[in-house]
Amino acid sequence: MYEGIKGFRDFYPGEMQARRWAMDTVEGTARRYGFREVGTPALEPTEMYVDKSGEEIVDELYAFTDRGGREVALTPELTPTVARMVVARQQALSKPIKWYSTRPFWRYEEPQQGRFREFYQTNVDIFGSADPAADAEVLAVAAESLTGLGLTGEDFEFRVSHRDILGGLLAAFDAEVDTAAAIRAVDKREKIGAAEYHDLLAEAGLTYDQAAEFDDLLDTPEDDLDELVAFAGTERVEAAVSNLASVLDAAADFGAREYCTLSLDTARGLDYYTGVVFECFDSTGEVSRSVFGGGRYDDLIEGFGGQPTPAVGVAPGYATLSLLCQRAGVWPEETLSTDYYVLRVGDTRPVAARIARQLRDRGHVVETDVAGRSFGAQLDYADSINAETVVIVGERDLEDDAVTVKDMGSGDQVQVPVDDFPGDRERPTYGDFA
Amino acid sequence: MYEGIKGFRDFYPGEMQARRWAMDTVEGTARRYGFREVGTPALEPTEMYVDKSGEEIVDELYAFTDRGGREVALTPELTPTVARMVVARQQALSKPIKWYSTRPFWRYEEPQQGRFREFYQTNVDIFGSADPAADAEVLAVAAESLTGLGLTGEDFEFRVSHRDILGGLLAAFDAEVDTAAAIRAVDKREKIGAAEYHDLLAEAGLTYDQAAEFDDLLDTPEDDLDELVAFAGTERVEAAVSNLASVLDAAADFGAREYCTLSLDTARGLDYYTGVVFECFDSTGEVSRSVFGGGRYDDLIEGFGGQPTPAVGVAPGYATLSLLCQRAGVWPEETLSTDYYVLRVGDTRPVAARIARQLRDRGHVVETDVAGRSFGAQLDYADSINAETVVIVGERDLEDDAVTVKDMGSGDQVQVPVDDFPGDRERPTYGDFA
Numbered sequence: 001m002y003e004g005i006k007g008f009r010d011f012y013p014g015e016m017q018a019r020r021w022a023m024d025t026v027e028g029t030a031r032r033y034g035f036r037e038v039g040t041p042a043l044e045p046t047e048m049y050v051d052k053s054g055e056e057i058v059d060e061l062y063a064f065t066d067r068g069g070r071e072v073a074l075t076p077e078l079t080p081t082v083a084r085m086v087v088a089r090q091q092a093l094s095k096p097i098k099w100y101s102t103r104p105f106w107r108y109e110e111p112q113q114g115r116f117r118e119f120y121q122t123n124v125d126i127f128g129s130a131d132p133a134a135d136a137e138v139l140a141v142a143a144e145s146l147t148g149l150g151l152t153g154e155d156f157e158f159r160v161s162h163r164d165i166l167g168g169l170l171a172a173f174d175a176e177v178d179t180a181a182a183i184r185a186v187d188k189r190e191k192i193g194a195a196e197y198h199d200l201l202a203e204a205g206l207t208y209d210q211a212a213e214f215d216d217l218l219d220t221p222e223d224d225l226d227e228l229v230a231f232a233g234t235e236r237v238e239a240a241v242s243n244l245a246s247v248l249d250a251a252a253d254f255g256a257r258e259y260c261t262l263s264l265d266t267a268r269g270l271d272y273y274t275g276v277v278f279e280c281f282d283s284t285g286e287v288s289r290s291v292f293g294g295g296r297y298d299d300l301i302e303g304f305g306g307q308p309t310p311a312v313g314v315a316p317g318y319a320t321l322s323l324l325c326q327r328a329g330v331w332p333e334e335t336l337s338t339d340y341y342v343l344r345v346g347d348t349r350p351v352a353a354r355i356a357r358q359l360r361d362r363g364h365v366v367e368t369d370v371a372g373r374s375f376g377a378q379l380d381y382a383d384s385i386n387a388e389t390v391v392i393v394g395e396r397d398l399e400d401d402a403v404t405v406k407d408m409g410s411g412d413q414v415q416v417p418v419d420d421f422p423g424d425r426e427r428p429t430y431g432d433f434a
Numbered sequence: 435m436y437e438g439i440k441g442f443r444d445f446y447p448g449e450m451q452a453r454r455w456a457m458d459t460v461e462g463t464a465r466r467y468g469f470r471e472v473g474t475p476a477l478e479p480t481e482m483y484v485d486k487s488g489e490e491i492v493d494e495l496y497a498f499t500d501r502g503g504r505e506v507a508l509t510p511e512l513t514p515t516v517a518r519m520v521v522a523r524q525q526a527l528s529k530p531i532k533w534y535s536t537r538p539f540w541r542y543e544e545p546q547q548g549r550f551r552e553f554y555q556t557n558v559d560i561f562g563s564a565d566p567a568a569d570a571e572v573l574a575v576a577a578e579s580l581t582g583l584g585l586t587g588e589d590f591e592f593r594v595s596h597r598d599i600l601g602g603l604l605a606a607f608d609a610e611v612d613t614a615a616a617i618r619a620v621d622k623r624e625k626i627g628a629a630e631y632h633d634l635l636a637e638a639g640l641t642y643d644q645a646a647e648f649d650d651l652l653d654t655p656e657d658d659l660d661e662l663v664a665f666a667g668t669e670r671v672e673a674a675v676s677n678l679a680s681v682l683d684a685a686a687d688f689g690a691r692e693y694c695t696l697s698l699d700t701a702r703g704l705d706y707y708t709g710v711v712f713e714c715f716d717s718t719g720e721v722s723r724s725v726f727g728g729g730r731y732d733d734l735i736e737g738f739g740g741q742p743t744p745a746v747g748v749a750p751g752y753a754t755l756s757l758l759c760q761r762a763g764v765w766p767e768e769t770l771s772t773d774y775y776v777l778r779v780g781d782t783r784p785v786a787a788r789i790a791r792q793l794r795d796r797g798h799v800v801e802t803d804v805a806g807r808s809f810g811a812q813l814d815y816a817d818s819i820n821a822e823t824v825v826i827v828g829e830r831d832l833e834d835d836a837v838t839v840k841d842m843g844s845g846d847q848v849q850v851p852v853d854d855f856p857g858d859r860e861r862p863t864y865g866d867f868a
Contacts, residue, residue, distance in 0.1 A: 001739035002482045002518045004475055005506060010519050011473030013533065020471060032794040034772060034801035034819065037454060039445030041438055041552055042476060042508070042538060043496075048436045062477075064498030067542045072439060074476070074508075084436045085444050094818035096805050099447065104476060108501045118475055129805035133783070137804045144794075253787040305435035338468060349567070353687040360466040360578075367468035370571045371530050371563035384528035385468065 007109075007117025014334035019120075019318055021332055022325065023102050026122045026145040026316050030100040033141050035124055038099045040081045046071040048080050052272065052303060060107040074106040078123040079272070079300065079313065086127050087306035095128030095309075114289050114320040121292070125313030130298065132243060135276045135312050136250030138294055142280065142314045143256040149321075150330035153283075156291065158256075159263030160248070160278040163295070164240035165228060166267060169217055170206075172232040177205040186218070187267040222262040240275075247276050266293075274298045276312070286327045291320045339364035339389065339427075341382035345375050346395030351418065355391055355403070358422050382408065389429050391421065405430050441543075441551025448768035453554075453752055455766055456759065457536050460556045460579040460750050464534040467575050469558055472533045474515045480505040482514050486706065486737060494541040508540040512557040513706070513734065513747065520561050521740035529562030529743075548723050548754040555726070559747035564732065566677060569710045569746050570684030572728055576714065576748045577690040583755075584764035587717075590725065592690075593697030594682070594712040597729070598674035599662060600701060603651055604640075606666040611639040620652070621701040656696040674709075681710050700727075708732045710746070720761045725754045773798035773823065773861070775816035779809050780829030785852065789825055789837070792856050816842065823863050825855065839864050 004010055011019060027037075046063045062074035075081055082099060102122040111117060124141050126134045139158060146156055166186060170177045185200035192200075201211040220228055225241045232238075244262075251257040260278070268277040275296030282291065294314030301309035325331040340359050344352040356368040367385060369378055382390050392404040392413075403421055406413035407430035414433045422428045438444055445453060461471075480497045496508035509515055516533060536556040545551060558575050560568045573592060580590055600620060604611045619634035626634075635645035654662055659675045666672075678696075685691040694712070702711040709730030716725065728748025735743035759765040774793050778786040790802040801819060803812055816824050826838040826847075837855055840847035841864035848867045856862045 001521055002479060002514075004518065005477050005479065005500075005504060006502070008475035008477055009473070010475065010515075010522070012519070012523065012527075013470035013472060016471045016473045019473065032797065032799055034799055036447030036770060037450045038447060039443070039450045039453065041442035041444065042540070043439050043442055043552070045436060045439065062498075062500060064496075066439075066496060068440070070439060080436075081444075084438065085446070087435055088444070089446065093446075094815055096815075098801070106476070118477070126804060131804055131806040133806065134804040250783070253783045255787070255791060336470060349684070349687045353689070357689060363466065365466055365468055367532070370560060370565055370568040372565040372567065381528055381530075 005117075007111040009116060009118065013336055017336070018332045018334045019322065022149060022318055022321060023120070023122065025148045027100065027102055029145040029148055030122065030124050030141055033098070033137065035098045035100040035141070038082065038085065038101050040075070040078065040085070040101055040103065042075060042104075043072045044075050044081055044084075046073040048084065049073055049076065052080055052300070060109050062106045062108055076105055076107045078103075078105070078121070078315065079125070079297065080304075082123070082125055082127075083300050083304045083306075083311075086301055086309065086311075087304045090301075090306050090309070096134065097127040098125070099127075100124045114287070114323050116319055119317055119319050121315045121317045123313060123315045124294075125311060127301065127309050127311045129312075130310035132246035133250045133254075134310075135247040135296060136254045136256065138312050138314045139247075139251050139260065139278065140254035140256040142292075142294065142316065143259045145316060146259075146280070149325055151325065151328055153258055155283055155328045156259065156280055156324065157283050158260045158278045158280050159266040160244070160260045160276065161262070161264050161266040162240045162244045162276050163267070163273050164236055164275065165244070165264060166218075168232050168234055168237035168240055169214060169228065171236070172234060173206060173210050173214070175205050175207065175210060179204075182206070183267045186265050189218075189265045218264040220264065225262075244276060268293055268295055272297045272300045272303075278314075280316075282324050282327060284327065287320065287323045289320055291324050292316045336385050337365070338367060338382075338385040338387040340366045341378070341385070341387035341390045342366060342368040343375065343378045343382065343390050343392045344369045345392065348393045348395055348398055351398060351403075352391075352393040355393065355421060362422070362426055364427065393418075405433055407431075439551075441545040443550060443552065447770055451770070452766045452768050453756065456583060456752055456755060457554070457556065459582045461534060461536055463579040463582055464556065464558050464575055467532070467571065469532045469534040469575070472516065472519065472535050474509070474512065474519070474535055474537065476509060476538075477506045478509055478515055478518075480507040482518065483507055483510065486514055486734070494543050496540045496542055510539055510541045512537070512539070512555070512749065513559070513731065514738075516557070516559055516561075517734045517738045517740075517745075520735055520743065520745075521738045524735075524740050524743070530568065531561040532559070533561075534558045548721070548757050550753055553751055553753050555749045555751045557747060557749045558728075559745060561735065561743050561745045563746075564744035566680035567684045567688075568744075569681040569730060570688045570690065572746050572748045573681075573685050573694065573712065574688035574690040576726075576728065576750065577693045579750060580693075580714070583759055585759065585762055587692055589717055589762045590693065590714055590758065591717050592694045592712045592714050593700040594678070594694045594710065595696070595698050595700040596674040596678045596710050597701070597707050598670055598709065599678070599698060602666050602668055602671035602674055603648060603662060605670070606668060607640060607644050607648070609639050609641065609644060613638075616640070617701045620699050623652075623699050652698040654698065659696075678710060702727055702729055706731045706734045706737075712748075714750075716758050716761060718761065721754065721757045723754055725758050726750045770819050771799070772801060772816075772819045772821040774800045775812070775819070775821035775824045776800060776802040777809065777812045777816065777824050777826045778803045779826065782827045782829055782832055785832060785837075786825075786827040789827065789855060796856070796860055798861065827852075839867055841865075 182204035198211045229238045273295040277295030279293035280291040296312040298310040342352045342356045356366045359366045390406040401418050402415045403418050416433045616638035632645045663672045707729040711729030713727035714725040730746040732744040776786045776790045790800045793800045824840040835852050836849045837852050850867045
């Protein structure tokens with residue numbers, strides 16, 4: 001007996017059906033906004049991540065040398081791949097480019113609740129627009145995906161910030177600051193103690209007094225953002241505050257503003273973000289990890305050798321999203337559903353098969369006997385797959401040109417002329433004949 | 435600029451849309467037959483393949499040692515994984531177990547037409563039935579998937595055989611035959627020259643005279659299968675011939691018989707097949723490779739440490755299937771489609787966003803400006819995404835409480851009261867207002 005690999009999951013049908021519902025909901029939302037599906041490889045050159053992503057990711061790669069001597073890695077995220085694809089066809093693609101894709105990714109991290117070594121995300125990205133409406137559309141797709149799952153503004157919030165507010169404030173201190181390191185520290189602020197957090201800021205170049213002051217600035221309420229502009233006294237912070245306000249304005253038009261909260265310590269761990277960043281959290285805090293996040297990464301395409309191309313995206317992940325849905329009571333029951341079971345007794349396969357095919361032609365989920373089993377065993381099986389209606393095709397019934405239609409909920413059944421089933425009915429049930 | 439890895443493909447939206455249509459068609463067919471989706475990991479323990487699959491596969495693995503010292507491999511096929519999953523929950527699962535799954539697989543083979551190192555399949559399997567109806571249902575799902583794509587009996591054929599006919603005939607020769615090696619030789623018969631083929635049979639233990647006689651036996655026509663039974667004089671061949679006939683009978687009831695041709699040299703390369711095997715081919719021969727295949731593998735679950743559990747499955751692959759569809763002229767155009775583009779001129783975003791949201795609520799694909807672009811640039815973009823209808827929301831129009839509805843096919847346009855769009859129409863177009 002073999003065992004699967006730690007951190008990798010098998011999804012049996014009930015659970016898979018619930019996950020497919022969640023994925024269909026998110027993908028359906030992205031499609032209605034005009035995002036187009038792309039298909040992408042599971043392996044990429046390792047150097048793509050070594051060169052461009054934060055060191056944190058590189059340490060977590062499933063990387064190896066293939067039989068042809070190539071250094072390759074299982075993709076830990078989609079963004080570098082879609083950036084590569086945009087660069088490869090930059091001239092031919094009309095902009096904005098709006099893409100989505102659902103697939104697994106792989107990171108060698110310690111598995112814990114809501115985190116696995118293989119995990120599934122739907123990436124939704126816009127390339128070629130620096131307009132705040134693009135950031136807002138990404139927020140709107142995320143919000144509408146969640147409300148499409150049955151979640152409400154009581155259940156989740158988007159904590160929104162801007163990388164240049166953080167970066168601009170850090171630059172305003174009289175210190176040599178490693179901005180990327182400081183932003184990574186802010187990203188961890190809620191997960192680690194205050195002492196460790198200030199140590200990390202100190203390592204990044206701030207004195208402990210500066211770290212404390214920086215920390216206070218991060219708690220500036222939404223209405224007082226002008227104070228940050230005044231503190232920094234730079235165009236950079238002024239532009240960032242103004243851009244953030246424009247994104248939130250556009251989000252209001254697009255119906256997503258009500259889910260957004262200003263949260264300056266939302267930083268996102270990845271180095272490539274450049275503008276607005278946001279993370280989705282459980283409003284109740286019961287799911288403690290960030291559910292998913294997104295943001296603007298205007299420099300990545302150029303960094304990959306392409307024309308300067310602004311970009312913004314979001315990537316709902318299903319491990320944490322299912323936890324949020326479960327907490328909120330909107331996760332579906334993980335059970336099978338079946339429209340019809342066509343039960344065969346004796347040598348009636350031609351008629352049973354004809355009925356099954358006609359019901360399938362109408363789009364229904366129809367099972368029939370493929371194991372040569374007894375009446376009782378078939379009925380038990382029909383029950384185990386939650387069949388709504390069982391059509392019994394028995395030898396003796398057929399001598400009278402009849403079949404029996406049984407409602408599995410009530411147990412009621414009725415004889416029906418075989419030529420009249422399904423007849424011209426789209427979805428015949430016991431009630432049609434009783 | 436980075437390049438993707440040889441044998442791995444990027445699918446841009448047009449091509450992806452066509453592939454998604456093919457996958458949806460196959461999956462929809464499997465679902466209507468009551469197959470349930472499962473989700474499975476991309477990595478498995480390498481030993482699972484080393485122990486159980488043919489040596490041919492092992493040489494082609496993307497295998498490596500992970501950071502925790504585990505020997506792991508990118509899954510080259512699904513069957514061992516689902517066998518592992520069946521064994522893990524053997525008691526809890528009601529039988530027959532009917533599963534499907536669409537995902538990529540990986541093999542380090544030389545890429546050629548219709549063959550890539552990363553390739554996508556929909557696996558469809560039944561566990562727990564030895565009844566010929568199970569083999570026939572798998573054939574029926576395969577056939578209905580192909581006819582669902584628009585293919586007909588003129589386009590494809592299923593070449594059907596039985597492993598025990600091959601194995602039983604080989605056993606009937608007065609020779610020490612390596613059956614697996616001989617069957618692999620038969621599997622290659624059409625791809626290699628007669629001399630090489632006879633050499634392989636000789637390596638497997640037949641004399642050259644026996645190889646020639648064996649070869650003649652493989653050409654036995656469907657009506658003369660009794661001659662094979664007579665030649666072998668064993669229950670094994672008699673049972674295999676009888677089982678094959680029963681499967682074809684059941685396939686007749688299930689509507690798949692007309693696509694099946696007897697073809698005794700159809701062997702399938704994998705060692706784990708035990709009963710009926712089949713491969714789908716382009717009837718015209720223009721696509722020369724096997725499109726996909728399947729068969730019965732009754733010993734695998736027990737070999738994986740489970741209770742003896744018969745099994746049968748098929749796995750349509752999309753690289754070859756798309757070649758067949760293209761050859762037959764049923765592959766869709768690889769272009770985007772869009773129901774509406776809501777064009778914004780001036781400061782009209784709240785109204786444009788409201789209209790876009792209302793159209794999306796009705797399930798349509800709707801894009802709107804997220805790049806702050808000019809009228810002309812937006813109209814070009816709407817054209818590039820093949821928008822059917824453009825709704826122009828202009829500042830001056832809005833002063834008269836109107837928007838303009840433009841049919842992109844004809845270029846005709848009409849002014850419509852803003853409060854009347856979309857109104858209570860499900861899919862308003864130019865024709866509704868002209």
